[in-house]
Amino acid sequence: MRAVAVRAFRADPEVIHVPKPEPGPGEVLVKIEYAALNPFDWQVAEGFFDGRVPHVFPLVLGVDFAGRVDVVGPGEHRFVVGDAVYGQAGRTPLGTGTFAEYVIMPQDAAIAGVPDGLALRAAAALPTxxxxxxxxxxxxxxxxxxxxxxxxxxxxxxxxxxxxxxxxxxxxxxxxxxxxxxxxxxxxxxxxxxxxxxxxxxxxxxxxxxxxxxxxxxxxxxxxxxxxxxxxxxxxxxxxxxxxxxxxxxxxxxFQLRADGALLEALADAAGAGQVHMPVEGEYPLEKAPEALARNRAGGARGKTLFVP
CATH class of the missing domain: 3.40.50.720 (NAD(P)-binding Rossmann-like Domain)
Structure with missing residues (x-):
């Protein structure tokens, strides 16, 4: 699958091909429709968390996403194939991110269903x-x-x-x-x-x-x-x-965020009630991600940047 990654800390992000992951017990494979950019993403690429948490290389960037469940792993599960979901893929080791065509998510992690009436595009901009x-x-x-x-x-x-x-x-x-x-x-x-x-x-x-x-x-x-x-x-x-x-x-x-599925469900309820929406500044293919990361690092964002795999 295609993904945006760095091959070493402080290397230039690039679009590469990596193996499509397979879900294990208690996991789902999500086909990503939108991934959202956060400052955390370029901070990871720069090595801000080196020595504090484990990383894997090539390091696929991104944490926020929305998409649909493509495969359900063995065992009990909250989701079925085709479910619209969104969440934050911030687990360690860092480097299995969402600027890609697919992402693996444990079903007890920061993932939740997208309620009817909330578009996947809007949901992807919300998590972090x-x-x-x-x-x-x-x-x-x-x-x-x-x-x-x-x-x-x-x-x-x-x-x-x-x-x-x-x-x-x-x-x-x-x-x-x-x-x-x-x-x-x-x-x-x-x-x-x-x-x-x-x-x-x-x-x-x-x-x-x-x-x-x-x-x-x-x-x-x-x-x-x-x-x-x-x-x-x-x-x-x-x-x-x-x-x-x-x-x-x-x-x-x-303050440090403690993300989980229950918090995402409450956030989805707030979005559904019209209490919160995230303005989208731009929407780009994965090939434009390196440029978007550089712009975000320079500051001055006035909305979320989304990537469409």
Whole structure:
């Protein structure tokens, strides 16, 4: 089968041919119809996780997908051939990814059925960004309707999903972005949008919420100093959370996604209820994946990139 892979860390991604996998006990083989790009994908290719988790080469990239069950392995199973499914193929060893024609998924992993009414194209854009946003609101920050939430880096995939899901819970969302995104973020549910190239987040938030914010979710800051500047905008007792491990010990929460099928099912329910959708920036064949990975690494994404095997 065709797949997008690197032959070594920091090598250029390329389209190669690898054997079509066969499912074992408790696994399904999914024929991929759409795979979605995440920053995690180029981070894996660059070796960010070398020494932390095992890898296999050639290392097939990608984790998010939607497709249909093609083969069911031996044993008990949740799915049958032809089922529409979506999920996140982030298990170790890294390198058996979704930028390919097929992927193997354990049936007890982060895979769930796609409900009627949700297109596979829309489902493929949801898993990593949507599960992260949903789990942050479920377990990362304790908020009530009417509470204020600052989302730093709100224009990307996680930020877009988080803004929508928070607005659906009647939270007052402040979206901090680079560039004029007031119209788009407002359509996603943000009450305020701050263009950080024109105004400081501190000044805008102090003006709108002089008593401090109830929570901050920082999706952008990679260093403790930048994270601390955003956390300083909290009211006493507020929560600051980082998705980039920038929170110093005792001064915030460093969030890590714990993906599973139940979370995907809840996300699908939210999507079906119209509470979240991921805007798609572009749709490309696998041959365009190397260029798309380079663009994503440069930053500035305003929606999800999908690949069609």
């Amino acid at each position: 960004a949507g599960m992260t946003a949903l789990q942050i609101l479920r377990a990362g920050v304790a908020l009530e309707p009417g509470d204020s939430l600052l989302v730093v880096g709100a224009a990307g995939g996680i930020g877009s999903a988080l803004t929508q899901l928070a607005a659906a819970r009647d939270l007052r969302v402040v979206a901090a972005v680079r560039g004029d995104e007031r119209e788009r973020m407002g359509a996603l549910g943000a009450e305020f949008t701050v263009d950080t190239t024109e105004e400081s987040v501190r000044e805008a938030c102090r003006r709108a919420f002089p008593g401090g914010l109830d929570a901050v979710v920082d999706l952008a800051s990679a260093d403790p100093e930048s994270f601390a500047a955003h956390a300083a905008l909290l009211r006493p007792g507020g929560t600051a959370l980082s998705t980039r491990s920038a929170a110093p010990p005792g001064r915030g929460v460093n």
